[in-house]
Amino acid sequence: xxxxxAVFDCDGTLVxxxxxxxxxxxxxxxxxxLAAPPRAATRAIVGLSLVEAMxxxxxxxxxxxxLALSDAYKATFRRxxxxxxxxxxxxxxxLVEALDALATDGWSLGVATGKSDRGLAHxxxxxxxxxxxxxxxxxxxxxxKPHPAMLHAAMAEAGALPHMTAMIGDTSFDMAMAxxxxxxxxxxxxxxxxxxxxxxAGAARIAHRCADLPACLAA
Numbered sequence: 001x002x003x004x005x006a007v008f009d010c011d012g013t014l015v016x017x018x019x020x021x022x023x024x025x026x027x028x029x030x031x032x033x034l035a036a037p038p039r040a041a042t043r044a045i046v047g048l049s050l051v052e053a054m055x056x057x058x059x060x061x062x063x064x065x066x067l068a069l070s071d072a073y074k075a076t077f078r079r080x081x082x083x084x085x086x087x088x089x090x091x092x093x094x095l096v097e098a099l100d101a102l103a104t105d106g107w108s109l110g111v112a113t114g115k116s117d118r119g120l121a122h123x124x125x126x127x128x129x130x131x132x133x134x135x136x137x138x139x140x141x142x143x144x145k146p147h148p149a150m151l152h153a154a155m156a157e158a159g160a161l162p163h164m165t166a167m168i169g170d171t172s173f174d175m176a177m178a179x180x181x182x183x184x185x186x187x188x189x190x191x192x193x194x195x196x197x198x199x200x201a202g203a204a205r206i207a208h209r210c211a212d213l214p215a216c217l218a219a
Contacts, residue, residue: 004106005160006217007135007151007183009169010113011046012191015089015123018043023087024080025057028073032065034058043192047114047171049144050074074116081122091127092190094210099132101214108158110135112150112167112177117141134158146176151183166217168207175201186216 011017022043026036037057045053050070058066080086099109111133113120117140124130135157137150155165167178170191178185179202187198187206198206205216 001106002164003108003158003160005110005135005155005158005165006102006107007110007112007137007154007165007167009047009167009171009174009191010111010115010120010123012170012193013092013168013174013188014095014111014129015091015127017089017123018046018192019087020077020080020089021046024073024077027076028069031072031076032068034061034069046192047145047169047173049114049139052144053114077119089123089126092210098210098213102217103132105214105218107217108134108160110137110154110158112137112145112154112174114139114145145171145173146180148177148181151177151181155181155183168213168217170198172197172201175203178202184217186213188213 008014011021022039025042029036041057045056050073051066054066054069102109109132111120115138117138120136120138135154137154142149142153151167155162162182166184166186167174168186168188169175170188171193175185175187175198185202185204187203189195189206189208195206205219207213207216
């Protein structure tokens with residue numbers, strides 16, 4: 001039987017992590033003596049790999065500074081985690097039930113995220129999700145979204161073909177990655193990008209509640 005694969009973004013799709021991301025970003029910029037971007041700007045780059053995100057947040061700075069900001073962000077986030085200073089990153093309402101319904105419907109589940117391996121492992125462990133996903137793709141091993149490498153690797157690991165694969169995410173980067181990989185693009189409206197941006201980037205459908213996901217994937 002052909003494999004059906006549903007690949008989820010993490011931040012803004014599975015969990016609401018914006019508070020920690022914004023705090024870490026502000027501290028990373030402060031480490032280099034720079035003014036932090038507005039939180040709305042930080043939310044807009046969630047999902048990108050760090051160097052690419054810094055380039056968008058601080059386009060007037062050079063590549064070496066973007067790399068330094070990326071390193072400062074990683075160090076800050078690691079310190080916050082080790083010190084127990086991270087805010088809770090709650091699951092979105094109805095997500096567990098939606099994942100259960102998809103599994104019952106025969107979907108294999110995966111994750112493709114701009115998080116690091118360590119960051120994703122932490123989130124999955126906190127929520128008891130470690131065993132739910134058959135493939136985990138992160139920024140540690142792939143180019144930044146919207147490059148399709150994460151989805152290509154996810155399909156290879158799961159044994160799925162593009163026409164039987166869906167990417168579920170809250171950003172235009174997720175939708176563009178889905179289109180680049182030739183898979184179905186399913187947006188969610190509860191995350192960090194506006195619906196108009198999701199449609200413009202190629203979303204085929206948009207879920208407004210987690211409970212809508214099984215129907216969106218069945219369409």
